[in-house]
Amino acid sequence: MQSGGKRWLGLLLCGICGSFTAAEAVAQSVVEGVAQSVVKSVVKKCPVQIRLPYNSNWLPYIKVTDETITGSDIELIRQVMQDVGSELVLLSMPESRALNDLESGKVDLLFGASYTDARAQFAWFSKPYRHEVDVVIVHPMVLQRYPELTSKTAFFDLARRKLIGTFNPKGFYGAQFEQLKQLEVVQHRSVAIFDAEQRMALVLSQRADFTLVDEASIRLSFDEQPMYQQLQILPFELYRADIHLMLSKKTIDATCVEQINQSLNKIRGRS
Structure with missing residues (x-):
């Protein structure tokens, strides 16, 4: 009788141990999920929308018609935006405003830009994508x-x-x-x-x-x-x-610039 009781108690304790093991696994999974969510929230992503001004034809880089806006630079930027998870918003704007609006953060992105120290005061420069x-x-x-x-x-x-x-x-x-x-x-x-x-x-x-x-x-x-x-x-x-994308330091984080550079590297690797 005593021996049977010990066996019963052992089984009970093992069952409890098993329950604790399962509970611990669930708890650990929850903790890991929360941790991953925290890490993802800490790593800044590119904005949901990225605003790009345009004004007129500059072949082959941009071609503006009543129906479409296309061109080699525009299509490249569309691919980059898709890679980084941002929507490209095209804004018709006089060229005279574009650089000032990038500096003030009213637009986020310019294309076809050569590097200067003065511009680098208010803008990030991507890796070059053409010359x-x-x-x-x-x-x-x-x-x-x-x-x-x-x-x-x-x-x-x-x-x-x-x-x-x-x-x-x-x-x-x-x-x-x-x-x-x-x-x-x-x-x-x-x-x-x-x-x-x-x-x-x-x-x-x-x-x-x-x-x-x-x-x-x-x-x-x-x-x-x-x-x-x-x-x-x-x-x-x-x-x-070398020609770069210019991104406003007012609205774009350095982490986003790195994501854009990774996309440019991938695209150039395919070409």
């Missing part, structure tokens, strides 16, 4: 007057002394041109215009001697707009640069 070559466009009559313009050194000398240039006031065309355009005599002669077609029109009408353009973009424009074919590209690179 850009800027070239000088002139009317043939300008080359007739100044045949030495085929030299980069001669271009900078003449641009400093007498040529009338038109360019994007927010554009960066390299440190050498940046120094040139700060000269007071150059500022008095220069025509700063945001709209690329207006700049080209000034050169076509010979009201400006030169403008600065992205080489890939202008070669497409030559194909699509025959009137531009009379203009000439000077035979040197004004500036070559």
